[in-house]
Amino acid sequence: MSRQNNEGVVIMNLNHIRQAAVLCPIRFRGKNIEVFLVRRAFWNVRKNKRMSYPGEWVFPGGLHDVNDGTLSHTAIREFQEEAGYCGEIVSIIFLYQTMPALPCSDRKNQVSFYLATLEEEDFTPVLMDDEIIDWRWFEVKGAL
Numbered sequence: 001m002s003r004q005n006n007e008g009v010v011i012m013n014l015n016h017i018r019q020a021a022v023l024c025p026i027r028f029r030g031k032n033i034e035v036f037l038v039r040r041a042f043w044n045v046r047k048n049k050r051m052s053y054p055g056e057w058v059f060p061g062g063l064h065d066v067n068d069g070t071l072s073h074t075a076i077r078e079f080q081e082e083a084g085y086c087g088e089i090v091s092i093i094f095l096y097q098t099m100p101a102l103p104c105s106d107r108k109n110q111v112s113f114y115l116a117t118l119e120e121e122d123f124t125p126v127l128m129d130d131e132i133i134d135w136r137w138f139e140v141k142g143a144l
Contacts, residue, residue, distance in 0.1 A: 022061025084126025
């Protein structure tokens with residue numbers, strides 16, 4: 001069973017699947033497009049457990065919370081938490097949603113990706129000590 005939310009994103013109603021969302025902030029520098037990535041910590045001290053994707057450069061994001069309402073709100077909330085961003089999101093566009101994981105799969109999250117532009121493109125992130133160890137704007141061609 002599945003349903004579409006008001007953003008047109010399919011929400012799967014399967015017990016083994018957790019919904020997650022990530023924000024893909026971009027900015028324009030001359031002829032180049034840059035994308036904002038964070039580097040995941042190896043260990044979450046607060047939760048005393050290994051991080052998902054330890055040491056990897058990823059888009060800021062995380063699991064959907066019922067208080068978020070929509071998955072785009074999840075993506076924005078997680079970006080604000082992980083990067084300490086307090087400015088406005090100028091625009092946000094749904095990009096892609098991963099396929100739901102099968103019950104036998106190790107992957108348990110169905111992730112929705114959102115492209116966004118920020119009001120304050122040159123902000124200095126205030127990183128969460130227990131989840132993120134670095135951040136950087138990458139040229140798109142260098143991030144792939």
